[in-house]
Amino acid sequence: MLFQFKTRDFIRSLMLFLLMGLLFHHSQAQIPSGYYDSANGKTGDQLKAALNDIISGHTTYPYSSSGIDVWDILKEADKDPNNSANVIGIYSGFSMDASAEYNNGDGWNREHVWAKSRGDFGTSEGPGTDCHHLAVADISTNGARGNMNFDYGDTFYTDTQGFYSGSTLSKTSSTADVWEPRDEVKGDVARMMFYMATRYEGENGDVDLELTETLLGSTDKSPYHGKLSVLLEWHQQDPVSAAEIQRNNVIYSYQNNRNPFIDHPEYVCEIYSCSTSGGNIAPYFTSSPVTTLSAESTYSYSITTTDPDGDDVSISASTLPNWMSFTDNGSGSATITGSTQTAGDYSVTLNVSDGSASNSQNYTVNVISSGGGSGSTSELIFSEYIEGSSYNKGLEIANFTGSLVDLSAYSIMKQTNGSGSWTGELTLNGSIAHEDVFVVVNSNAASAMQAEADLISSSAALSFNGNDPIGLFKNGQLIDVIGNFNSSSSFGQNTTLVRKETISEPNATYSTSEWDGYSSDTFSFLGSHSIAGSGGGDTEAPSVPANLQVSNVTETSFDISWNASTDNVGVDQYVIYLDGSLYANSSSTTATVNGLSASTNYLVSLSAQDAGGNESNQSSNVGVTTSAPAPSLDCQNTINSFPYNQGFESGSDWFQSTSDDFDWTINSGGTASSNTGPASAFDGNYYFYIEASSPNYSYKTATIESPCFDLGSENQASFNFNYHMYGASNMGFLSLEITTDGVNWNTLWTKSGNQATAWLAENIDLSAYLGETIKLRFVGQTADTWQGDIAIDNLEVSTSQPVVESTLDLSLTFDNYPEETTWEIVEGSTVIAEGGPYGNYADGSTANVSITVPEGCYDFIIYDSYGDGICCSYGSGSYTLSNGNNVIVSGGSFGSGESTSFCVGNNFRSLTNTERLSSEIESAGFNVHPNPAVSELEIFTGKMEATAYQIISLSGKIEQSGNLNAKSSTIDVTNLESGLYVLKVLDSENVVVRKIMVK
Known part of the structure; x- marks a missing residue:
């Protein structure tokens, strides 16, 4: 494995060289005399406050630096006592190359035991770089813990990624967001947490950290961490160890402060209540x-x-x-x-x-029932057992059966502490030649053991102690055992056991008389074994396999092929090696190597074996680099129930991008700048918008991303939203983009420039993405003006039958008073779109507005607040409303207003003639009562004379009409069905339009 080490420049190297003399002192640091004097005699909050005073103001170091940083301190604090070139992972116990800092995800990194999101202090100097709670962790185990609370779990976590992997003995939970460290460090973790809650009390700008019984959610950034009662239990169950004391000394030599709960474990229960019931904890x-x-x-x-x-x-x-x-x-x-x-x-x-x-x-x-003791004389046997210091665990299996043995039927299991069932099955593969051995060692064992190994594994079967019986199984049946089955007494602690040469049969009952014992970490017997009378047979090895070729390389596999070897008797099989370790056997001259990691370099070679167990030299290595992984969506939240609606009334599940210039903002009412942005939300009280004023211009971008939408089982889908773009004519743009892989984004829709004061609607067809999981994002960009606020509201992903929509184009050419002009499109009593007044437009200028509406019937009403239309007393204004090539209405000469009823869609038509609205008439006594009406409607006509009326349905049909008496008339409406109608009252000069409701 090739590591990419952290770059260190010359200055750093020189600094470290000059500090080498100090490092010896670091490792020898002790508690200074009188260090805890001010805490003497105190308990509870007073003791906690005194300890805070003692340990505050420590020397801080950067998270990463060309000089001494957190990496360097942890290399010394978490050094493997059995291998000074390695460090130990806190949750996994893996012994890892100390120089493999991060190493593109294959090395180790710095675990914040008090999760840095719990208080949101990140990696800034202070709590973010305090080594009293930072620890070495292999990268994937660190990622698995995340910011989980500390509590009891129910599922052992097995690390399956990266160079360092295997069983960790830490646990997660299938029902809660919790993490349970392995037993050996539970007290260590607890005392780190008590330190953080004591050191950081909200002083001098620091966060105020507190331990709690509450299990916080993964997105909660409150400065609390759980679970206090469990940490108290772990503190008492796992006492301070020599390694923990040494770690405290090392960190003190750098930071000049200590963890008081390591030096004085009794302080924990003097500050916190260590009882669970009535002041007493049950044994x-x-x-x-x-x-x-x-x-x-x-x-x-x-x-x-x-x-x-x-x-x-x-x-x-x-x-x-x-x-x-x-x-x-x-x-x-x-x-x-x-x-x-x-x-x-x-x-x-x-x-x-x-x-x-x-x-x-x-x-x-x-x-x-007691049964026989030995297996077949033609069977494999355990020939060596090593239970040495740290991870020096290994087993040797010998074959003296007279022929090559395929290992696929064999496995190894252990019985933890000589109790319970066999567990941690390690299934073997490959083969053992006659008079050869197969060596299996722990992945963190000493290099001398790994040099003899045929299989290096982190399996739980190879994490045994001296009182864990080890069994060799064939097809699930026990054939040989080392250790006292169903007895917790130690039989092999810190011992190497070698099977005596006189033993040629496996034995399902352990007998010490069959074994010779040697001192701890004796490896000299490993790799060979003999029994009385063994030897003879074919001794000529096959030729080396030639012309090794690689093909069909994917993210996780590749194929290999080679030319056949020759042998004096015959080739039995080929042995494939991956990165120098046994991978698999093949009886043919082709094979597939799989289970690999993407974008990773591998070396593959092979040898040939004959039936006598003779093996050729290995072929030359061939280098292979697996394919890079296909990009995939990072879905923190996936929506699979539709319709999905987001109106920003209770926050938002859309995410701010971290690669843009500024953020979108949730707002109610108008925006901060005049003559730009909406006056209110389209729906409800809140909307999302970008503020175009300083410092967000010019030409700066803000992006928000949606949660993931799973369209895997949908037959149709669309995305609907309302947007508002009002401001200067050269304001920026808004675009909607979509992705299926999180890398490649495609533009679905874009709009730029001033779209007037109206909230506008848009419907986007997503049928091209059915069967996939997607993300959407809005990208808004400002221009070189502060009048460029852009807003969105009423977002919806729908999988129901899409609404047929039509686009209306409104062109307004203003007279000399644009500020008097407004308009609206209404459906019944609901305003669908509206615009104006246009005070920021120049006299005689033109505004073009695009409006999207569902198929149906509407009223378009244009108003002039002065009552003289937009032509022709004070300029030559005009307007045109069209649907594609069809002009719905055009004009300009009217009084206070003008109304046109129309339908769009398959039945496009203008329902009525355009009628002028008279504000003077309305203000001179015209009235309709009651509204809603049940049986009668009374109309007061005011100044109007010789009047007629029409009651028109929303579909455009005249349901009732007639003449009215002067001043006041009563109309019978009992023949009308309940619903909304348009009442028009006309005389020779005026038209008044009112919406009425009949119940």
């Missing part, structure tokens, strides 16, 4: 019971307990079979022994009590 069992026994064998279970309060405890057995003997040894320990010849299931109930609180342990012992 609990710390040992796992032995649950399986062979008949006639001796049963032995060493029971251990702990009491977090330090109380004296007593242990008793309330349920116990008569062949077992129970002894309370005192000091929280007890023993059960016994034997029986009768197979069966036997229940056991144990109790531990401190006098006021108690716990119990219930289990069943399964006694099985």
Whole structure:
């Protein structure tokens, strides 16, 4: 594996060289005399405040720098004690190359144990770079933890990505957003959290961090972190270790402050209440019971307990079979022994009590009939066992069967602490030649072990301790075992065991007489084994495979082919090596290598084996780089229930881009600048807009992205929205874009320049994207004017039958008073679109407005507030409303207003003649009462004389008409159906139009 190391310039190298003498001092730092004197005798909040004073004002270091930074401190603080070139991951326990800083996702990075989003302090100097809560973590495990709360999980997390991967022994939860660190560091994590809550109390601009019982959501940036009661338990269950003390000393030598809860663990319970009920915590069992026994064998279970309060405890057995003997040894320990010849299931109930609180342990012992001991003499055997320091765990399997053995039927499992079922199955692959061995070692084992390994793995089966029996299985049946099955006693702690040469058969019952023991980390026997009388047979190896070719390279696989090797007897199979490690075997001259990572360099080679187990030299390596991954959407939120509506009334689920110049803003009412932007929302009270005034001009961009929309099972889809672009004629533009991969964006719609004061509607067909998951984004750009506010509202993704829409084009040429002109398009009593007044337009200028409306019937009404139309007393104004090539109405000479009813769509037509509206008549006594009307409608005509009336349905049909008496008339409306109508009252000079409702 080739690592891309963090670049260090010459100045940094020189600085580090000059500081080498200081580094020795760093590793030797101790608690200064009198450091905690001011905390003596205090408890509770007073103690917490005193500790805050002691540890505040520490020396800070940058997150990344050419000089000393967080990377450098963590390399020393989290150094692997068994390999000074490596560091240990806090949650995974992986031993990783210290120089592989980030390494394009294959190395390690800096975990904020107090998640940096909990308080939103990021990586700025202070809490963001405080090494008392920063720790080494492999990158994918760090990403998996995210900002989860600390609490108990139910699912072990297995890291499946990157160079460092495998079982971590940390847990997540299937039901809550929580993370449970591996047992070895639970107390470490707890004390880091207590440090942060004490060090950062909101002083001098710092965030005020507090521990809480509440489990916060992943998007919550409050300065709280959970779960306090669980952290208190972990602090008590996992005492301060030597490694933790050393870490505290190292960080103190740089930051000049210490974690007081490592130096004085008792401070935790003096500040926080460590009790869960009535000031007392119940004792609990710390040992796992032995649950399986062979008949006639001796049963032995060493029971251990702990009491977090330090109380004296007593242990008793309330349920116990008569062949077992129970002894309370005192000091929280007890023993059960016994034997029986009768197979069966036997229940056991144990109790531990401190006098006021108690716990119990219930289990069943399964006694099985005693059977034979050894397997077939032609079977594989375990030949070596290594349980050394740290991750030095390894096993050797020997073949003296007389022929090549295919390993695909074999697996290795362990029984944790000699209790329960076999777990952590490691399935083997490849083969073992006769008189050869197959070596399996932990992925973090010493290099001397890895050099002999045929399989390097992070499987749980290779994370065993000296009291974990290890079994060799064939087709699921146990054939050989190392260790005392169903016994927690240690048989191989810090020991190398080598099978004696006189043993040629596997044994399903462990016998120490079959093994020779050696001191910890003895590796010299690894890689070979012999038994009495072995040897002979074919000794000539096949020729080296030639002409290795690579083809069909994808993100995760590639194909290989080669020329056949020759052998004096015959080639049995080919062994494929990937990056120098055994990958697979092949009986043909082709194979597929899969399970790879995208954009990664690999080296592939192969050798040939014959039936006698002779193996050729490996072929030359061929380099392969897997394909880059296809871009994919990053969906933090996916919508798959439609219709989807967003009116910004309760915030927004659209995301601000981080690669633009400024942000969109949710607003109500008008915008901050005059003569630009809407006066109010299209729907409700709020809308999204970009403010074009300083500092957001000129030519700056603001982008918002939608959540993901899953159109995978939809038959039709459209995106509908309203937009508002009012301002200077040279204002900027608004565009709508779409993506299916998060990288390539296609423009669906764009609009630029002043679109007048109206909210306008748009409908976008998404049928081309059915079957896919999409994201949308609005891109708004300002121009070189502050009068360029752009707004959007009423967003909808619909999968119902699309509404047939029509585009109306309104052209307005103003007279000398544009500020007097307004207009609206109404459907019944609802205003669909409106515009004006146009005070920012020059006299005699022209405004062109595009309006999109659904198929239907409407009224277009144009008004002049002075009452003299737009032609021809004070200039030659005019207007034209058209639908495509069809002119609906045009004019300019009218009084206070003019109304035209029309329909658009398949039945385009103008329903009535254009009627002029008279504001003078309306203000001189004209009135209609009551409205709504039930049976009669009374009309007061005021100055109008010799009047007639029409009642017109919204479809344009004249439902009722007649003449009116002077001044006042009553009209019978009982024959009209309930609904909205247009009432027109006319005389020889005037027309008055009113909307009426009949109930």
